[in-house]
């Protein structure tokens with residue numbers, strides 16, 4: 314098998330807070346193969362943003378990487394110099410955020426920003442302009458020759474997100490990381506952006522790490538899926554394994570709660586009883602045990618490892634270990 | 637149905653001035669107004685849940701705000717249980733405000749972070765000069781109704797979980813024992829595992845108290861489960877209205893069809909290759925000619941560009957404004 318783009322091994326990250334150490338990621342391992350779309354799904358607070366911030370070494374000041382490694386194309390990101398990191402972020406890994414204004418500067422024209430981002434390219438300005446216009450056209454900005462001179466506030470939210478995707482792709486990155494890129498958009502625009510990512514993926518050679526709490530989008534876009542709960546990966550596998558043969562009780566409940574998966578209209582909607590555990594005072598045993606409908610003897614005492622349900626399908630639950 | 641209605645809205649129009657007088661003059665803008673809501677009529681029965689959906693900017697919030705008199709009507713009337721309002725000075729407004737509560741989208745964000753839960757849930761009594769009653773009793777009773785422990789009354793919003801904060805929002809809306817609660821995006825920002833908790837609570841209260849709801853949302857899978865009837869708004873107008881089940885089973889307006897088709901299916905075997913809706917919503921300052929949806933409609937014909945369709949009943953209880961409704 315070809316070397317993966319990104320290989321995260323046993324990563325644990327904590328935040329120092331007045332309440333104690335918040336164990337935000339614990340023993341997270343995942344691989345993004347070349348030329349693939351990997352989805353990370355989980356509810357708010359499960360550690361999605363912390364995980365990708367660690368990959369880009371953009372963690373908050375109170376964070377500590379306690380263990381693990383992040384290997385990007387064979388190189389350990391956690392050992393990179395600041396200079397090497399700038400290069401990584403500026404050339405090999407691109408980000409698209411929920412709020413496109415995170416990536417766009419409100420006081421600079423789109424043209425300036427799209428030319429600036431190509432500063433490493435040894436090509437004349439006219440060529441950079443041409444590339445920028447071409448990329449805007451590909452992401453569906455009408456009349457790109459003229460719109461290029463506009464400023465971010467001249468564009469709607471959906472158009473800004475397209476522009477931020479265009480900027481990300483101008484780098485021709487090996488890995489595009491998108492953190493909830495459509496959460497602020499209407500479904501109609503969301504569908505267009507997802508379609509856009511899928512089409513662009515066919516053209517560009519890189520991989521996409523797509524982070525979302527929306528199961529529908531994950532099903533629509535991703536090849537591989539990682540399910541996170543309270544700082545741990547509880548299940549991972551192919552998109553079909555996850556949606557048609559989910560094994561972890563949390564994944565199953567999450568799928569059951571999605572109103573889009575409930576065929577018969579019902580006034581009573583399922584929920585997951587209980588609350589998220591306090592990451593500063595973790596319960597012993599399985600992280601999901603306090604809320605799990607299938608909790609049994611070893612669960613509260615002992616923490617489950619990853620067990621293979623089938624090839625490429627790993628589940629952190631004793632039910633899978635014990636068949 | 638209309639004679640037993642709790643709420644009737646007729647010909648509602650809401651206009652906003654979008655540019656100041658001077659700028660309009662300087663820039664030669666002849667019409668500085670937009671119609672955020674145009675020609676909207678509907679009736680809501682007791683105990684009924686009415687869903688209001690449409691893309692951002694389609695006028696959902698403005699419409700519900702106009703019903704409780706928070707924005708003026710440029711045309712039309714709102715009747716509630718015999719009381720009538722046309723503008724904000726009407727005496728009927730008091731009746732409406734007492735009987736219709738607005739439930740805010742995100743109570744933690746929209747309510748004062750410095751107020752305790754007790755202050756938040758009893759605030760409506762202060763607003764309506766009803767402080768003669770025992771507010772401690774009221775507060776405890778409201779907490780019981782929404783299934784929250786009374787100990788939380790001393791807490792501040794930031795000390796609540798997302799689900800608890802929404803319950804506080806429901807308690808506040810219930811304070812004056814309204815007949816109708818208007819919930820603007822009641823589940824926005826909530827995880828799916830918590831969303832059901834809020835909706836189930838609203839459903840139980842409806843059964844127990846005979847409440848009516850208007851639920852404004854962009855969450856189409858959710859509204860399918862919780863509403864009896866549904867209206868789809870586009871550029872401030874209703875383009876389709878009818879029983880929720882019938883609309884989801886067979887959308888008749890091309891916009892409804894496209895909107896429902898845009899919802900991603902949580903099943904990798906149901907991936908869509910084509911998407912039903914292209915482009916973005918036109919500006920309210922520049923309403924398209926003819927049918928206002930023709931610029932994005934996959935089924936538009938020549939007639940659509942010149943002649944605007946009227947919202948007409950095509951089956952009992954089902955209204956659609958399209959020259960060529962889908963079958």
Ligand SMILES: Nc1ncnc2c1ncn2[C@@H]1O[C@H](COP(=O)(O)OP(=O)(O)O)[C@@H](O)[C@H]1O
Nearest residue numbers: 328330335337356357358359360361362363373
């Ligand atoms: N800088 C920080 N200091 C303390 N706790 C943090 C910090 N950043 C995130 N957390 C906590 O870490 C957990 C994971 O957060 P996050 O990665 O943002 O989750 P997600 O993106 O999945 O919603 C949460 O419990 C959150 O409160």
Ligand SMILES: Nc1ncnc2c1ncn2[C@@H]1O[C@H](COP(=O)(O)OP(=O)(O)O)[C@@H](O)[C@H]1O
Nearest residue numbers: 652653672691692693694695696697698699920
């Ligand atoms: N107070 C206001 N002044 C001017 N324009 C407004 C005002 N409130 C809303 N609008 C405009 O009215 C239209 C409808 O907005 P809104 O009712 O908030 O839509 P929705 O709730 O469907 O997203 C939008 O174009 C919005 O910008």
Ligand code: SF4
Nearest residue numbers: 599602605612630631
């Ligand atoms: S290990 Fe036990 S508690 Fe954890 S998810 Fe599996 S059955 Fe539930």
Ligand SMILES: [Mg+2]
Nearest residue numbers: 361362363492
């Ligand atoms: Mg996040």
Ligand SMILES: [Mg+2]
Nearest residue numbers: 696697698820
């Ligand atoms: Mg709104």
